[in-house]
Amino acid sequence: MENQKKVIGIIAEYNPFHNGHAYQIQRAKEMADADFVVVLMSGHFTQRGEPAIFNSHTRTKMALLGGADAVFEMPAPFSCASAEDFASYGINLFGSLGIPYISFGTEGASAKELLYLASLLKNESPTYQLHLKELLLLGSSFPQAREGALLAQMKEDGLSSDERFRYKEILQSPNNILGIEYMKAKLNYRSPILPIAIPRMGSSYHDTSLPKFQDFASASAIRNSIFQHHNDYSPFVPHSVLSLLKEAKPLPRDILCDPIFYRILMLQYDDTPLSHFFDVSHELSRRIINYIRQGSNYEEFITNIKPKQYTFSRVSRALLHIFLGITKKDMLEYKEGKLAPYARLIGFKKESSDLLTQLKKNSSIPIISKLADANHILSTSPTALKLLFCEVHAAHLYRALYYSCYSEELPNIYQQPLVII
Amino acid sequence: MENQKKVIGIIAEYNPFHNGHAYQIQRAKEMADADFVVVLMSGHFTQRGEPAIFNSHTRTKMALLGGADAVFEMPAPFSCASAEDFASYGINLFGSLGIPYISFGTEGASAKELLYLASLLKNESPTYQLHLKELLLLGSSFPQAREGALLAQMKEDGLSSDERFRYKEILQSPNNILGIEYMKAKLNYRSPILPIAIPRMGSSYHDTSLPKFQDFASASAIRNSIFQHHNDYSPFVPHSVLSLLKEAKPLPRDILCDPIFYRILMLQYDDTPLSHFFDVSHELSRRIINYIRQGSNYEEFITNIKPKQYTFSRVSRALLHIFLGITKKDMLEYKEGKLAPYARLIGFKKESSDLLTQLKKNSSIPIISKLADANHILSTSPTALKLLFCEVHAAHLYRALYYSCYSEELPNIYQQPLVII
Structure with a gap:
């Protein structure tokens, strides 16, 4: 494997792309001393059960302008699924593409801490199971019961109250929880992928208003600002992306x-x-x-x-x-078949074409860069084709929604060329 | 059959109700010296393949205010079908309700003339078939070929050129053609129903602009005027209906x-x-x-x-x-089952309640006046229930379209009481 360039994977929605995302890409490259960042991005619909604010094509362009080297698409059945399925798909795709690192944002938790929590959840010891059941019977919500059961297990494992307090804090934050899901998937699928956890900067995920004294805002806050036709999101979005974002029309x-x-x-x-x-x-x-x-x-x-x-x-x-x-x-x-049976490329940086050569060499699954070829490439795998066409259908519906909203046509997904910048 | 009142049936869309319709009701009653007029009205979608301009409830109210005594609903599969199926359903429904007369508008053709044309079409003599086939092969449209074949048959039957010219004229007009379909259905289903043809007043069916010097305009012209938010349709609509029409919101x-x-x-x-x-x-x-x-x-x-x-x-x-x-x-x-297996009543005039008593006595099919009872009443006839629920579904969709248009709810068809004025 001489001359191999170091590649990191990031799973994201970029809904829309902002400074925090650009920072994560930059920081991940620095921390791992990596050459390339490959993004697996949600297709036209997101995990919140909504149409993405902009279509995949536009968000891909933003991601490339913001520092990504190549963008692959996560199809709707997984991009709109639970954190567990979302993470499982991602870990499997990177594994099949031969990408050795995954980087994700956390609210301060280290990869080691997340991996430890993931191992507890994967193993489901009798103590864990007992407490989970009891707490659910007592009327706790599932996340609450899970937290209580994890803490009981930690106590049994001899962790100090300080350590347990630290883990309790970790479990409060959505990015940490998604991180745990990545690590759970790594364990479940025996993936050799190495995690690079990057502490999230600025606002918390749940903040819906833009902050006053920093460069980082949550995607929610930026979406709100866009929908309210304010332009006050500008400082929170990389300059390279801004003009694209301003001309794109958002889908509510x-x-x-x-x-x-x-x-x-x-x-x-x-x-x-x-x-x-x-x-x-x-x-x-x-x-x-x-x-x-x-x-x-x-x-x-x-x-x-x-x-x-x-x-x-x-x-x-x-x-x-x-x-x-x-x-x-x-x-x-x-889920019964191969979780990520193909990789659909949506865009890449011209200067990173070495990356594509390397991915094509290492990948154990077909890389689809032209939708019209999919029928041929996946002809022996009806489930893979079905998965791909679910996203194609989602894209058609997204286009119809866009038309309802603006009486303007988005290009058909079949006519949409690869995004190359 | 003592004390039987004389009842006439009219098949209509009332899309919307106008002076021509009121005139037809009035004239039909006079001509047949009838006591009551029963209307079979298209449900929420019309033969032009469009949502009706107003929902069934509103159009029923207009029909009652305009002179009808009771209104039954034609369900979507027939109200949106070809003239042949539309007419067949109507003739069958009136037959089952025991209504002995049908009145319809014509462009001057007499019932006898229409019945003659209908008999030619029903019989399809060898001469007719031969000419029809030839003309179609030569590239004529179906209506053109049918006209040619009919004229050939008439020639064979010894009709003079004057008579043939008269029939040729009759075949040019949409109301006459619908009249022929009523008469064809009468023959096909051996219905004893008696036709009362009423020459249409004023504008032709195809006119899309309002006339200047008469009281009659086509429904198309009135719809156009409504959609363009002109109020110039007022003279063409019975005064009793006008305020209702002005407050109802039209569906384009x-x-x-x-x-x-x-x-x-x-x-x-x-x-x-x-x-x-x-x-x-x-x-x-x-x-x-x-x-x-x-x-x-x-x-x-x-x-x-x-x-x-x-x-x-x-x-x-x-x-x-x-x-x-x-x-x-x-x-x-x-079409394989009983064509009109039930009659759904939408409204009636309080002063015509004798009519309902008589209809209920004479009818060979269930009369449904409360939708919630349909499941019970039609429990032994799954096809009838299916037909009814097709209109219920159409009404739900109409309501959804209305909401899309106005962000306002129409009442649910289940909550819509009988229209009684």
């Missing part, structure tokens, strides 16, 4: 409301139970039907149908699965 | 564009061929997919996909069948 979540309603009406007419779709329980299905159209906007509708024990994102994702047509059966099929 | 055809596009995307993803739907030929299916979203509005899209030999309405109806989920298989099922 609310645009899903009517199309999802038509879809549900049609499914009811066709006698297709909503519970066929991934993440839609019988209870949620009942509530969707009972509360359909109640609420003055999509957010209120979701709040109305949300069972107490579910998160808002979980319900949003469930509705999105109905809209995109992702069934429980489909997800089972995707 | 264009509102179908996005929802139909989502529906087609989803069907493609689900591998459901568009040609499963009623009136969608393989050629049309191919053109829909090739031209999807091409055109600056719905009308342009339809013009783009329209095969040469199809009419605009035929293509609009085909798209509507896709949207409403009306398949070829469904239509076959509806």
Whole structure:
């Protein structure tokens, strides 16, 4: 393996790309002394159960301008799935592409700490299981019960109260939790991938307003600012990306409301139970039907149908699965097969073409850089084709939503060339 | 049958109700010396393949204010079908309700003339068939070829050139042609129903602008005037109906564009061929997919996909069948069973309650006046229930379209009481 360049993988949504993302790419390269950063980016719909603010093509361009060397697409069934499935897909894809490092942001937790927590969750000792069960019976939410069970296990393992307090803190932060999922996937799939944890700068993930005295804002805060037509997000986005961001038109979540309603009406007419779709329980299905159209906007509708024990994102994702047509059966099929059976390239930096040569040499799965070739390349793998076409369908729907919003056409995903900058 | 009151049936869309309709009701009662007029009105979607300008409830109220005594609903599979199926459903419904007269507007043709033409079309003599085939082979459209074949048959039957010229004129007008379909259905189903033809007043069916010196305008012209927010349609609408018409919000055809596009995307993803739907030929299916979203509005899209030999309405109806989920298989099922297996009452005049008593006594099919009872009443007839629920589904979709248009809710069809004035 002479002349191999050092490659790091990052899993991201870039919804939209901001200073924190550029910092992470830069810092990951420095820490690992890496040559290239390969991004696995969510396709047209995100883990919050929403259309991405900009289409994949635009977000890919932003990522490349912001420091990424190549961008691959995570298809909708995984980009709109739980953190566990999202992470599992990512770890598997990087493994198949022969990428030895994964870098992710944390709220201060080290890779070693996350790996330790992941090992506890993977092993599920009798102590852990007992406490988890008890706490759930006592009415804790799943994350609360999981935390309590982990702490009980740590006590049994002889960790000091200071150490346990530290882990309790770690478990409070969404980026850490996603980090744990990466590490769990590494353990579950026996992946040799090496983690590079990068402490997140600035605002927390949950902040929805822009900060006053720093360069880093959360993607949520930036999205809000964009939707409110303020331009005050400018300092929080790399200069190279700014003009692109200003000319792109954002897609609001609310645009899903009517199309999802038509879809549900049609499914009811066709006698297709909503519970066929991934993440839609019988209870949620009942509530969707009972509360359909109640609420003055999509957010209120979701709040109305949300069972107490579910998160808002979980319900949003469930509705999105109905809209995109992702069934429980489909997800089972995707997960039973090779998790990432192909890699769809969306863009790369011209100056990083060495990287592509190296990836093509190392990859154990087909790299698809032209959608029209997919039928041929994946002809022996119907599940892989189905997975790919689920994202193609998602892109078509994204385009239809965009048209509903702006009466303007986005290019068809088949006519969209590779993004090369 | 003592004390029987004389009842006339009228089949209509009332899209919207205007002076011509009020005149027809009045004149029909006079001509037949009838006590009551029963209307069979299209549900939420019309024969032009569009949502009705107002929902059934509102149009029913207009019809009652304009002179009708009771209004029954024609369900979507027939209200959005060809003139032949539309007429067959109507003749069958009136037959089952025990209504002995049907009145319809003509462009001057007498019932006897229409019945003669209908008998020629029903019999399809060898002469007729030969000429029809030849003319079609020579490139005539179906209506042209049919006219030629009819004229050839008349010549053989010894009709003078004057008489043939008269029939040729009759065949040019849409109301006459619909009248022929009523008479064809009468013959096909051996219905004893007696026709009362009423010469249409004022503008022709095709006129899209309001006339200057008369009280009668076409429904198309009135719709155009409403959509353009002119109030110049006022003189052409009965005074009793006017305030209702002014406060109701009209639904434009264009509102179908996005929802139909989502529906087609989803069907493609689900591998459901568009040609499963009623009136969608393989050629049309191919053109829909090739031209999807091409055109600056719905009308342009339809013009783009329209095969040469199809009419605009035929293509609009085909798209509507896709949207409403009306398949070829469904239509076959509806047509193989009893054509009108129930009668859904939407409204009546309080002072005409005798009429309802008489209808209930004479009717050979269940009369449904409360939707919630349908499951029980039609429990032994799954096809009848399916037909009814197709209109219920159409009403739900109409409501969703209305919401898309106005961000306001129409009442749910289940919460809509009978219209009683």
